[in-house]
Amino acid sequence: MGRTLEITGRQNDKSLEKNPERFTKNVTEKGADPENGDPVRRRGHETSELEAATHLFKGSVGAGLFAMGDCFKNGGLAGATILLPIIAVMCVHCERMLIRGSVLAVERTPGVDFLDYPETVEKCFEHGPRPLRKMSRVMKLIVEMFLCVTQFGFCAIYFVFITENLHQVLQQNGIVISMSMVMLITLLPAMIPSLMTNLKYISPVSLFANVALLFGLIATLTIAFSDGPMPSVGDRHLFTGGAQLALFFGTALFSYEGIALILPLRNSMRRPEKFSTRFGVLNSTMFFTTALFIFTGFVSYVRWGEEVAGSITLNLVVEEVFSQVVKVIAALGVFLGYPIQFFVMIKILWPPLKRSNNCTQKYPITSQVCLRFFMVMMTFGVALVVPKLNLFISLIGALCSTCLAFVIPVLIDFVTRAQVPKALGVWSYIKNILILTVAVLGIVTGTYQSIVEIVKEFK
DSSP states (O other), X not given: OOOOBOOOOHHHHHHHHHXXXXXXXXXXXXXXXXXXXXXXXXXXXXBOHHHHHHHHHHHHOSHHHHTHHHHHHHHOHHHHHHHHHHHHHHHHHHHHHHHHHHHHHHHTSTTBOOOOHHHHHHHHHHTSOGGGGGGHHHHHHHHHHHHHHHHHHHHHHHHHHHHHHHHHHHHHTTOOOOHHHHHHHHHHHHHHHHTOOOHHHHHHHHHHHHHHHHHHHHHHHHHHHHSSSOOOGGGSOSOOOTHHHHHHHHHHHHHOOOHHHHHHHHHTBSSGGGSSSTTSHHHHHHXXXXXXXXXXXXXXXXXXXXXXXXXXXXXXXXXXXXXXHHHHHHHHHHHTTHHHHHHHHHHHHHHHHHHHOHHHHHSHHHHXXXXXXXXXXXXXXXXXXXXXXXXXXXXXXXXXXXIIIIIHHHHHHHHHHTTSTTOSOHHHHHHHHHHHHHHHHHHHHHHHHHHHHHHHHHO
């Protein structure tokens, strides 16, 4: 999956097979950065830094952006403002560890230009300490399962998100229509961009989604500021604890949902070495995203206090026409992130299907389009049939998303450093164990709280 093989001559291939260490040495001698890597030869469509940043922003902000008011309610004004940047730094650091592991795995795998998340894990364990090498295939399957479940869940919840907002607006305007019919109307807008087989062609959709998302956010905050004097900060909680803090942690982790897109986006870039430089795509996008989260959450919680809803658009007065427009555009901005999340899932499912089926090898484009059509219908069907899907998505996200964002990158870092003398210093141990502690805390508290909410809902 996700790899591009370059044929550079039989003699060169044989020499690499006999002495793969020489390949790594040559790359290092050229001044390759283990994190940024050297530019690699690409085929077909390539994305620019702006396009990659657009995709990453859309993949990192969605429903979580409009849940920042609830996030600050659970974390407190001061607590959430302090903890969100810490979580963001942890996320970026783990993403950089993932990139570093991927680049090192590529260097040790002759003839391969890039590897995606599951392959990176597999190759890192293959080249890791001898006792762990037998686990490489199992680790790859675990990551693929987590990715598929997480991305499938995100795609399904996007259907629910826009359906609930549209249904509310339609009812207010006297249009009596069932939730199922509203969801059916949203199927076609989700289907068309999802059938496109190249990330390059999704860029206009992603760009429009970002514009709609930002418009919905700016309009919502404008209404918040213009709706009379802002309440005093002293009327709000500065810090919280216990179950509320656990809910804050779960919402914050859910909001930074873009780690599955890191390697696919980097691999699709014209100049992938620009992705994780100091002022590159990753750092710049995450800095802007975190600043946006803090500003949105702070203003929303100060304005609506304990009454702030899970999505701040729900705090808008539905009887006002402008509020209805904002609800629709904001929901559309979130919903158009569907093709980006869907892209990651297909990147996992398509390669093994292609290898195991003669028909897919003979008609690759037609077969992939059929697979995409089927998977869109699957996410639509689950969103249509399963009640209270968002609660189950929170449960899945607490386990799968936290493992993908924190646990797996730390394991990759341990495995790759274990092969280099003195690379696992005291700082590496302390830092990685701290990240694992936070991850386990997030998994336990998030899973527990999700189960509690599910039990309450279905009693």
